[in-house]
Amino acid sequence: MADMPTPRLAASEFQLRLLSWFDRYGRHDLPWQSPRSAYRVWVSEIMLQQTQVTTVIGYFERFMASFPTLERLANAPQDEVLHLWTGLGYYARARNLHKAAQMAEAEHGGKLPSNSVEALMGLPGIGRSTAGAIVAQSTGQRAAILDGNVKRSLTRLHAIPGWPGKPAIEQQLWALAEYYTPTERLADYTQAMMDFGATLCKRSKPDCLSCPFNDVCLAYAQGEPKRYPESKPKKTLPTRETIMLMLRDPEGRIWLEKRPPSGLWGGLWSLPQFDKHSELNDWLEANAVNPKRDSTSPSFHHTFSHFRLEITPQPVSCDRLGGVRESGVWYDVNHPPALGLAAPVKALLSQLTPFSLNPTPGHA
DNA sequence: AAACCGGGGGG
DNA sequence: CCCCCAGGTTT
Structure with a gap:
């Protein structure tokens, strides 16, 4: 990529440090990690889009108890799907999930097209990052993610100014995310990126002293890791x-x-x-x-x-x-x-x- | 009270 | 490219 910022580490070194951190401190017992299937990973990723892991777990387990398979979800009444989503917010996620299950039944032989980012992105509610997470976690094929955790970690590591929601910034971040993504241990790497942002490189109180990247982190070197990422321009609410x-x-x-x-x-x-x-x-x-x-x-x-x-x-x-x-x-x-x-x-x-x-x- | 979050849709 | 839309949690 022409406009990729200079990486702070060779990809292999980044992967080594991140996965070592993950093996010790990452989350290895999330309900969608075992048993792991494209369907379960998909549902979890949709729930996780705007919601934290601890909140999602209970909803995920109730959802799976009611809709253990893609087919059961596709055939369920919308009211029942929305009922299980009550309190989770962003109800378009549930409507899209339901619709996508029906599309997968009709167009993909009853299964998610889990080895293709493009095909997944054709389903409602699945964008590039969610598609990458599903491919990487359910098939182990190489695919990058760029959720809020990854955006925060990467903007700090490279001291990237500007709001990450801006297309030009987001493009730089995708380039970095792709660059660092390994060819092995994709499920672990993907979970590691999310866990790292969620539990160490937090929005406030990042634990820089324990960070495996603090020797190369530009934001840390500048002394103000919390300056990144810059926040979204705000508007006054009517x-x-x-x-x-x-x-x-x-x-x-x-x-x-x-x-x-x-x-x-x-x-x-x-x-x-x-x-x-x-x-x-x-x-x-x-x-x-x-x-x-x-x-x-x-x-x-x-x-x-x-x-x-x-x-x-x-x-x-x-x-x-x-x-x-x-x-x-x-x-x-x-x-x-x-x-x-x-x-x-x-x-x-x-x-x-x-x-x-x-x-x-x-x-x- | 303010910040945060991934995706859909339209101009 | 830009803006708007959508809801509950954390800080």
């Missing part, structure tokens, strides 16, 4: 307001509606939302029989990456619903059905019952 209707029937069940299949909380079940109280009143007039409004609950905030949502819950009881109500359910908090819930909705419903709404092992 605030939006919404009223969430908590409509209770005489049995204490709560009315939920399914959200559109894509976009915010796509495919999840949520409380009916309104911009203004007048719109909520219109809705009650049209749909609810004998509605009785309680006092509003305290407002709270839910923050997204691009705006802040101020939620005001409005409890109302009624005898029943009268109008046309497609894609809605009366949700019994004591016998919760297997549905995906938006996080603030889950929090609101949790207040109504002593029982957890989390999916439990062997139950979901």
